[in-house]
Amino acid sequence: MVDCATFLDLYSEFRDGFLPPDMSRDFEAHLDVCASCARYDQVVAKGTRLVADLPELEPSADFLPRLQNRISDLERETRAPGQTASGTSASAVLSIAAALALAAWLPVLRTGSGPYRLPAVTAGAPDRDLPALFMAGPLLRHTALLHRDLSPAALADRDQHLLFRYYPVGEPIPASVAFQVAGR
Amino acid sequence: MTKLLALRSRGATEPRSARVVLRELDDSEVVAQFLAGEKLAFDELVERYQTRLLNFVYRTTGDRERAEDLVQETFIRVYRHLHRFDQTKKFSTWIYTIASNLAKNELRNRSRNPLVLFQAIKKNWDADQRPLEWEDNTYRPDDLFRKRHLRRMVESVVSELPEHHRTVFVLREMEGKTYEEIADITGCNLGTVKSRLNRARNNFAQIIAPLLD
Structure with a gap:
């Protein structure tokens, strides 16, 4: 025999016909003897009938035109998936970007990767009063010419190098300046 | 489907004829037509499901305007992902x-938005807490008014059900969906659908009972 708790627990399945036949018969029998469950069954039946009979809403008049507009927009996007808002295709944009990059790098590319040839520098033998001309600028100054022999023969000697020692402006130049000859 | 293909192959591109043929097809055939490039098939799906x-x-x-927007969005998603x-x-x-997912998101967003809290509070009222009230004989308006009033009350009672009960209840009682379909739609298992539907009916009965006397 079915009690009220079981009846209420399985009521939906009973109502929708999903209970096994023998159980369903027990439920029917319970309805005959239990006024409260019978009342419950009537309320659900009547209430759900009212729900099913509620008037249907109809879509508003602009529902379809609005939807069609949105679908048209979608179709346009689908037809030209690579197009931007301006109508220029993505491939065209990429081509322009590549052309601009090429133009910017062209001077470099044109010279190739060979060694750079710098213009020749000619140097002459300094005069004796060279130190006065060799002031190196506002921040550095140099010592006197450090080479004793400035004759063309001495300058032509590749083992000798004229050297200057530079000091920051404001720093005293030592009294005995160094004389360096490379390679010696 | 064969009919429509035959119609098209004979050069009958008249939309009216195509629509007539589409109307005779079942959903899966209409979907197949759309995927085969028949644009009118989508209109047919809209026609079948919009209401x-x-x-x-x-x-x-519980919001008509939003419901229209959400149905529009549903069709857009169908069009995109069919x-x-x-x-x-x-x-x-x-x-x-x-x-259903769009509606669920809408309710979730609404519950986070204090501007629409009024509706949300009313709808999230837990009917489980309400005591059983089977008898109420105080309400005796005349028949016409009673019918109209009853209809309003029924709508209100449905809207008062907790959201997860309401969805299952509406799908079963108003849309006539099977338990399996409801499980698929709501993403719940069959047992959950059964228990939710049972509780939804119970809640519904408790609220509607006094109005039926």
């Missing part, structure tokens, strides 16, 4: 699932 979805979403959300739809499944279950 049903509008009512379902409206009963779930090629991904598993054609071995029921189209109606798929489209209801989309609409």
Whole structure:
């Protein structure tokens, strides 16, 4: 025999016909003897009938035109998936970007990767009063010419190098300046 | 489907004739037509589902204007993703699932938005806490008024059900969906559908009972 708790627990399945036949018969029998469950069954039946009979809403008049507009927009996007808002295709944009990059790098590319040839520098033998001309600028100054022999023969000697020692402006130049000859 | 293909192959591109043929096809055939490039097939799907979805979403959300927007969005998603739809499944279950998810998101967003809290509070009222009231004989308006009033009250009672009960209840009682379809649409297992539907009916009965006397 079915009690009220079981009846209420399985009521939906009973109502929708999903209970096994023998159980369903027990439920029917319970309805005959239990006024409260019978009342419950009537309320659900009547209430759900009212729900099913509620008037249907109809879509508003602009529902379809609005939807069609949105679908048209979608179709346009689908037809030209690579197009931007301006109508220029993505491939065209990429081509322009590549052309601009090429133009910017062209001077470099044109010279190739060979060694750079710098213009020749000619140097002459300094005069004796060279130190006065060799002031190196506002921040550095140099010592006197450090080479004793400035004759063309001495300058032509590749083992000798004229050297200057530079000091920051404001720093005293030592009294005995160094004389360096490379390679010696 | 064969009829429509035959019609098209004979050069009958008259939309009216195509629509007539589409109307005779079942959902899966209409879907196949759309995927084969028949644009009118989508109109046919809209025609079939717009009212049903509008009512379902409206009963779930309780807001007619938003329901229309959400149904529009449902169709847009169908249009976009129909090629991904598993054609071995029921189209109606798929489209209801989309609409149901959108409605669920709408309710979730609404509950976070204090501007619409009034509606949300009313709808989230837990009917489980209400005591059983079977007898109420104080209400005796005349028949016409009573009928109209009853209709309003029934709508109100449905909207008062907790959201997860309401969706299951509407799908079963108003849309006539099977338990399996409801499980697919709501993403719940069959046991959950059964228990939710049972509780929803129980809540509904408790609220509607006094109005039926």
